[in-house]
Amino acid sequence: MTDLLQTKWHRLGWQGIELTVPEEWNLGGIGGGQEEGYLRIQDAEMARVELKWATSTGFVNIDAAVDGYLKKIRQDRKQSKDMEIDTDASVVSKRKMRKKVLRGFSWRSDMHGLGAAWYCADCKRTFIAQVLTKPEEDGPALAERVLAGIKDHPTGGWLRWATYNFDAQVPEDFSLTARKLMAGHIQLTFKRDVAARTARSIMLQNLVVPEELTLARWGMAGTMLKNKTLQQWAADEMGTRLKRIKPELEPTETNGHEAVHVSATNLSLQGPLFRTIARFAEVPYADRIRGLIWHCPKSNSVHLVQMLIDYTNEQLLSEIASRFHCHSSEDAAD
Ligand SMILES: [Zn+2]
Ligand SMILES: [Zn+2]
Incomplete structure (x- = not known):
């Protein structure tokens, strides 16, 4: 015992x-x-x-x-x-x-x-x-x-979401809308719907796409990346996630690890008009897709942060990534 x-x-x-x-x-x-x-x-x-x-x-x-x-x-x-x-x-x-x-x-x-x-x-x-x-x-x-040790409410504007080696923080105005909790894969999806929250007009609610945030962690990175580079894996993964939209992938570094930066614009035919209306009404217009995917060899995991956001909130990507914990000093060196 x-x-x-x-x-x-x-x-x-x-x-x-x-x-x-x-x-x-x-x-x-x-x-x-x-x-x-x-x-x-x-x-x-x-x-x-x-x-x-x-x-x-x-x-x-x-x-x-x-x-x-x-x-x-x-x-x-x-x-x-x-x-x-x-x-x-x-x-x-x-x-x-x-x-x-x-x-x-x-x-x-x-x-x-x-x-x-x-x-x-x-x-x-x-x-x-x-x-x-x-x-x-x-x-x-x-x-x-x-x-x-129980902390019963958040402080500082960020909510912590942590279980099974997944440990992330998300701004408190994003609410959880979907979750996958599997042994080797955890994914949480959040939405921030400013137009609905402030009870703006129905028209506004219909044309404004809520900002969305997806955080995912996969264990067993060694197996996932056995015959693929991180960039190739990211291209396949983003292809599945974004379907017809083709993102640009750039190598970068996140939390000290090899990473891929993802960017794309999700603009429909009426997009430019809707965007103008949203700007005028001062509500976020979520048409930018931004993402970071990184490989943490120390904890043998791959992490993803994917956002659909207004262009004024692009800085959230790096803030969320830096709060998405991947390894601790106790994890074995790679
Ligand atoms: Zn409380
Ligand atoms: Zn790490």
Whole structure:
């Protein structure tokens, strides 16, 4: 049995929530959005962390949240009789969590569940988080470390999206619209729809294409690039992604690695007219395709940042690429 407190831990991030957990624990389930949602983190065998949140308006009743949650656990585990429950356990301190309203709880059956519920006055949401541990593990120490490491809202305007060696940051006004979470390949797609958000006219919403951002990481770069240069691989990949649009590919360097810069313009027949209207209405007109693809030999991965953006936002490409982490100093040298 490995002592999880002694193993390597890593940072996970989703939808502006971040936490640090043992390296074998990763995102298993995701639901909802900023207002209300949940995350489930699991190891190879079982769920390890469950985190739920909901926007709270008016009076916040943390005690009722804990009671409701424990009632549900009792029902789910069908162990109402021989389950030991403590509805006011000291799992993590208010000081460590930097919260004024917080309550801990724990329960024990074949597993040991330890958690806390709190209200965050900054993001106006109520959270309930639980760490599941096995009887042979040091549950209280594990739970305290996981819970104390939770950051429940983003700071600085960037959201971190991190799991399974994928570790990126995206400006917070881009929302997630699609995701692929596979063992060797993770891809997240985001949109920033200024025209829709500010409730501008329907006409404007119809002609303005939202800005779009795609971030992807492939593991096993060695296999992917076995008989191809990065430039050839990038040409094939971009061909599939852009279909009829032919991009220009230029060799460059990103995060200290060999890279390919991608650029193209996505202009329809009515493009010039729509673009003029969008400029006049001061909304972004997303007609520039810009991308960076780089190979990180240290982590044996290929990374892609692809954007469809307004020409005034082109600098975002290098900002996002520099925040898309590919290797750490601990990774083996190439
Ligand atoms: Zn918060
Ligand atoms: Zn790297």
